[in-house]
Ligand SMILES: Nc1ncnc2c1ncn2[C@@H]1O[C@H](COP(=O)(O)OP(=O)(O)OP(=O)(O)O)[C@@H](O)[C@H]1O
């Protein structure tokens with residue numbers, strides 16, 4: 103079973119994992135599988151691009167013809183015909199441009215939507231330890247800003263670039279056909295342009311990646327501050343926060359200005375070189391015209407092509423910058439997608455046998471959090487909980503009580519030792535069957551910005567209103583809900599901000615009651631309730647715990663007295679167990695806790 107082996111080495115690299123490896127243009131390969139889905143539309147877009155560039159190039163031929171045969175020969179019929187042909191070409195250009203814009207943007211938007219979907223789907227399944235090193239704001243920035251950059255580059259820049267390449271190649275070919283001598287000039291100018299582009303592009307790539315990272319920092323800082331507004335106001339820290347954020351904005355601005363600056367220099371250099379080339383072409387062409395070796399029409403076509411080529415090259419330089427930006431963005435996103443979940447399901451996961459009566463045993467369990475690998479959060483825990491037993495867990499703050507829950511839920515893998523549910527090692531069980539057997543009321547109830555109904559039905563989205571109502575009733579929250587004008591449809595605000603602490607907790611309890619699990623993990627479930635509702639919730643919990651295995655992190659005397667057994671934890675260790683009276687006589691630590699915590 104390989105899921106244990108690789109774990110400790112992975113812990114060390116956890117923090118570095120989010121740093122993308124040096125971005126390179128090969129990161130663009132990232133898009134290939136996403137693009138393949140839309141290959142038909144992409145081919146359509148290429149055809150449209152061919153139309154556009156073909157039309158643009160034929161304009162030059164038309165121009166030469168017009169000058170020589172129409173203007174030069176003074177034939178009005180040819181002038182008429184030339185105008186008609188030009189209008190037809192223009193129509194072709196318009197249709198091609200329309201098709202190109204529609205197809206390219208459709209493909210770009212769809213690819214970016216797919217990337218977002220894939221990214222979210224990937225992150226949802228990552229192990230929970232990973233989210234301690236990742237920063238939510240940064241993840242959001244990768245999901246939004248980076249994908250926006252990709253979309254911009256994929257749509258406007260890339261399609262413009264393909265057109266430019268076609269125009270460039272076509273223009274060059276026509277130029278060479280028209281005058282081999284001119285082509286020599288071109289042969290000198292092109293490398294002159296390409297070399298600085300390559301050099302600058304490398305610096306630009308670094309600069310734009312840095313700029314994106316700063317945007318990520320910015321988003322982290324905004325996310326944190328905006329979601330802690332109550333705290334900021336309570337401590338009067340508005341000005342400090344403003345200053346902090348402004349500082350971050352400045353850093354991000356500086357970084358992106360640098361990248362903009364480099365982009366500007368890049369296109370400046372290219373345009374200068376290209377127009378130098380054109381000047382030389384004009385000079386040589388002018389000589390030839392005076393010597394009579396070429397016609398005025400040839401020269402007109404020539405100048406037209408030169409300008410096309412010049413603007414195409416200028417456009418390509420923009421693309422060089424764009425591609426670098428996209429490569430940076432692709433890197434940041436693909437490094438997320440490459441993050442492997444450390445929580446690996448067994449190859450043939452077993453369903454939990456007999457989920458109506460769950461016993462739990464822990465043997466020699468050791469665990470430390472990835473972020474604090476040197477301090478054991480749990481040390482050598484040995485424990486057996488029989489089915490239907492009601493166990494209270496007590497201990498000073500930081501003793502490891504919540505951590506024990508995290509391991510039971512398989513949020514983290516133990517460093518060593520084993521957890522068995524109904525005698526099956528937890529790593530052999532299917533995560534789904536394990537977690538659907540467990541009901542968790544966490545220390546800080548988490549609510550979504552949705553209705554009360556949706557929050558209670560969170561674990562069972564298909565639940566009917568009657569069931570949700572019943573669960574709310576059992577959790578003693580029904581009178582409150584029915585007193586609201588919109589009842590179960592009431593919106594609870596972001597993270598449940600419109601509810602009191604005790605109400606949130608009872609919602610969390612109702613959520614568990616609805617799922618009807620047979621192993622209950624209650625983390626200080628009654629800590630935020632007034633004494634009347636506490637008594638009510640206590641009744642609800644007592645009923646709920648009937649016949650179910652339950653593990654309660656208790657801060658209340660009543661919970662402790664009702665328990666079949668009390669476990670005393672300290673410093674990650676199990677330091678005592680027994681009944682309330684046993685522990686009172688045997689454990690000085692327990693006596694102290696009993697005196698101060700439980701009254
Ligand atoms: N994600 C984490 N990364 C690193 N250390 C952590 C993490 N979560 C908790 N710890 C540490 O592990 C130890 C045990 O924490 P735990 O949350 O299990 O305590 P607890 O017994 O539930 O305390 P309380 O009664 O205050 O809730 C503490 O020292 C805590 O600082």
Ligand SMILES: [Mg+2]
Nearest residue numbers: 503504505545
């Ligand atoms: Mg805790």
